[in-house]
Amino acid sequence: MTRKDSLFGNRPGLRKDEAGAITKDRDIEKIQGLHESIGANLNNALQNAILIGEILNRKKKELSHGHFLPWIESNLPFSRMTANKYMRLFENKDKLPNVNSGLHLTEALKILSDSEKDEKEINPKRKPEEVYRIYKEGGTLNKEERSILKSWISEKVEKLREKADTLEKEFRKIK
Numbered sequence: 405m406t407r408k409d410s411l412f413g414n415r416p417g418l419r420k421d422e423a424g425a426i427t428k429d430r431d432i433e434k435i436q437g438l439h440e441s442i443g444a445n446l447n448n449a450l451q452n453a454i455l456i457g458e459i460l461n462r463k464k465k466e467l468s469h470g471h472f473l474p475w476i477e478s479n480l481p482f483s484r485m486t487a488n489k490y491m492r493l494f495e496n497k498d499k500l501p502n503v504n505s506g507l508h509l510t511e512a513l514k515i516l517s518d519s520e521k522d523e524k525e526i527n528p529k530r531k532p533e534e535v536y537r538i539y540k541e542g543g544t545l546n547k548e549e550r551s552i553l554k555s556w557i558s559e560k561v562e563k564l565r566e567k568a569d570t571l572e573k574e575f576r577k578i579k
Contacts, residue, residue, distance in 0.1 A: 431463055432479045439482060449509050450493070450500075457494025460487055470543050492516055532556035 438452045438459075464472045476487050493500075493509075496516050530538075535549045536556065545553065 429479075431459055435459055436481055439480075450512055453490050453509055453512075454494050454497050457490035457492070460491050461494055464491075470538070489513060 435456050438456050441448065441452050463475070467475055473484055476484050480487065493512060500512050500515060530549065532552055535545060535553045539545060539553060
């Protein structure tokens with residue numbers, strides 16, 4: 405497998421109907437076209453990656469909470485990490501030198517990581533209370549959020565047990 409095939413070949417999760425047709429909205433088609441053009445014309449790679457990031461940022465705002473990652477996974481030929489990189493390039497394009505200079509994507513991402521050590525994720529960490537609300541409303545949680553929720557509930561249970569013990573001691577004193 406060539407490097408180009410590994411970067412731009414078909415990805416797991418690409419959905420086709422029985423006739424082989426793929427139903428897509430305009431944003432999906434545009435993102436896929438831009439993504440493919442990155443492999444065809446590396447001189448425009450950074451510009452196209454920034455355009456994809458712009459569309460992804462807009463799409464994230466359009467979709468309701470919790471629908472963006474499934475939308476990426478079911479409609480786009482690249483991973484959520486690649487989507488994250490495209491979005492970072494768009495959000496930080498002002499920190500890059502001339503984007504028409506043929507700067508390679510890897511070099512551009514290195515410039516950004518050097519200038520800001522903390523990579524912004526598509527879904528930054530949520531507070532335990534927010535994760536609990538999403539859980540109670542039937543939302544789906546990722547592995548990290550489930551771990552956060554379990555720890556938070558465990559702490560709450562421990563505090564309630566301590567309160568109950570204190571109240572029970574007070575109750576016994578009254579007799």
